[in-house]
Amino acid sequence: MSGKPRLTYCNGRGRMEPVRWLLAAAGVEFEEIFLETREQYEKLIKDGALMFQQVPLVEIDGMKMVQTRAILSYIAGKYNLYGKDLKERALIDMYVEGLTDMMQMILMFPFSPPEAKEKNLDSIKEKATNRYFPVFEKVLKQHGQEFLVGNKFSWADVQLIEAILAVEEKIPAVLSGFPQLQAFKKRMSNMPTIKKFLQPGSPRKPPPDECYVETVLKIFKK
Amino acid sequence: MAGKPKLHYSNGRGKMESIRWLLAAAGVEFEEEFIETKEDLEKLRNDGSLLFQQVPMVEIDGMKMVQTRAILSYIAAKYNLYGKDLRERAWIDMYVEGTTDLMGMIMYLPLQPADTKEKNLALIIERATNRYFPVYEKALKDHGHDYLVGNKLSWADIHLLEAILMAEECKPGILSAFPLLQAFKERTSNIPTIKKFLQPGSQRKPQMDEKSLATVKKIFGI
Numbered sequence: 529m530s531g532k533p534r535l536t537y538c539n540g541r542g543r544m545e546p547v548r549w550l551l552a553a554a555g556v557e558f559e560e561i562f563l564e565t566r567e568q569y570e571k572l573i574k575d576g577a578l579m580f581q582q583v584p585l586v587e588i589d590g591m592k593m594v595q596t597r598a599i600l601s602y603i604a605g606k607y608n609l610y611g612k613d614l615k616e617r618a619l620i621d622m623y624v625e626g627l628t629d630m631m632q633m634i635l636m637f638p639f640s641p642p643e644a645k646e647k648n649l650d651s652i653k654e655k656a657t658n659r660y661f662p663v664f665e666k667v668l669k670q671h672g673q674e675f676l677v678g679n680k681f682s683w684a685d686v687q688l689i690e691a692i693l694a695v696e697e698k699i700p701a702v703l704s705g706f707p708q709l710q711a712f713k714k715r716m717s718n719m720p721t722i723k724k725f726l727q728p729g730s731p732r733k734p735p736p737d738e739c740y741v742e743t744v745l746k747i748f749k750k
Numbered sequence: 751m752a753g754k755p756k757l758h759y760s761n762g763r764g765k766m767e768s769i770r771w772l773l774a775a776a777g778v779e780f781e782e783e784f785i786e787t788k789e790d791l792e793k794l795r796n797d798g799s800l801l802f803q804q805v806p807m808v809e810i811d812g813m814k815m816v817q818t819r820a821i822l823s824y825i826a827a828k829y830n831l832y833g834k835d836l837r838e839r840a841w842i843d844m845y846v847e848g849t850t851d852l853m854g855m856i857m858y859l860p861l862q863p864a865d866t867k868e869k870n871l872a873l874i875i876e877r878a879t880n881r882y883f884p885v886y887e888k889a890l891k892d893h894g895h896d897y898l899v900g901n902k903l904s905w906a907d908i909h910l911l912e913a914i915l916m917a918e919e920c921k922p923g924i925l926s927a928f929p930l931l932q933a934f935k936e937r938t939s940n941i942p943t944i945k946k947f948l949q950p951g952s953q954r955k956p957q958m959d960e961k962s963l964a965t966v967k968k969i970f971g972i
Binding site: 579580581589591593594595597598601602605606614615617618621622624625626629659660663 | 801802803811813815816817819820824827828836837839840843846847848851881882885
């Protein structure tokens with residue numbers, strides 16, 4: 529065994545992408561197995577590899593971890609991206625949970641029916657601009673530090689840069705009212721591990737397309 | 751300041767109930783301020799008390815915490831219900847995410863359109879019986895301990911008991927195929943702090959009825 533974490537998921541972003549981001553930001557190399565057929569998925573279930581019969585699955589440190597949040601918390605804890613004490617962890621958790629709520633809208637977007645897409649896009653824009661981004665703009669403005677929590681790079685920063693880029697793909701000018709976030713985006717994108725992840729050829733996955741949606745439905749739809 | 755945590759939510763279970771359970775199980779007294787009207791919610795928002803404009807919100811240790819999972823993680827860690835190390839925390843997180851998914855289905859049942867209720871209830875029972883309960887039954891069987899993780903009471907146990915009781919409200923006898931879970935339920939219900947919480951007059955909230963459903967819909971505009 530190589531010792532590297534091994535990720536099992538479809539060949540696309542979905543719920544695994546935050547895990548790829550966090551591992552990459554922490555400078556941790558990982559392997560990936562891509563689900564392409566329903567048979568592969570059923571075999572995993574039959575083999576007892578999936579605790580709740582669901583992916584993401586991450587094999588790490590001898591554990592077959594499932595449940596995205598559990599996986600991310602473990603990685604953050606292991607690689608010192610979870611703050612220095614309970615209070616910092618609380619802040620990181622709050623920020624990450626908020627961003628996860630926002631990203632959930634983007635996650636589900638490709639699977640919404642065509643007639644609902646415009647409304648959903650407006651919803652993403654409204655929530656990003658009025659509910660979520662103002663919070664992080666304010667946090668950065670108030671303490672004037674480079675990172676969201678404890679003046680140190682953490683999981684919250686990784687989640688935020690991922691979220692910013694994901695929303696920008698749908699709404700290119702979304703950061704126009706947020707100078708702190710613009711500067712944050714630039715800073716984070718230039719951190720060596722993140723810069724590497726943002727380059728072509730990295731494990732970062734492209735935005736979901738019709739082919740991806742089709743594959744997902746084929747594998748998981750009952 | 752009283753020093754006791756203060757919970758802000760509507761007078762019902764919803765997303766706050768797991769927090770009430772965890773605090774009660776940890777033997778921590780808490781106060782509650784109930785949101786009864788849309789104006790109550792607006793006031794909290796306008797005061798800047800809600801980071802993402804949402805409840806649950808718990809005032810604890812000088813913080814106004816939001817996001818259910820962040821709040822639960824903080825309480826679990828503070829009161830030593832989160833395992834002894836990163837690995838135990840990983841297992842607790844995985845188990846809790848499973849029971850969160852199950853309880854989430856049950857929580858949203860009253861909000862579904864009437865013509866889908868029967869189908870959704872059947873799905874809950876199917877998932878509880880085939881996907882979730884077998885995992886916890888097996889965990890208890892494999893190690894033979896009283897508690898899910900590390901031979902010590904943790905957040906995972908409290909969350910599981912809550913899920914079992916909620917599932918039983920959906921279908922009495924739902925544990926019939928799970929002897930170890932039946933024993934677990936009995937044992938855990940008799941832990942003094944939990945026993946107290948299960949008695950009438952505690953801060954445990956009843957199932958949602960028509961009147962409270964109408965209030966919730968009015969407050970949150972759903």
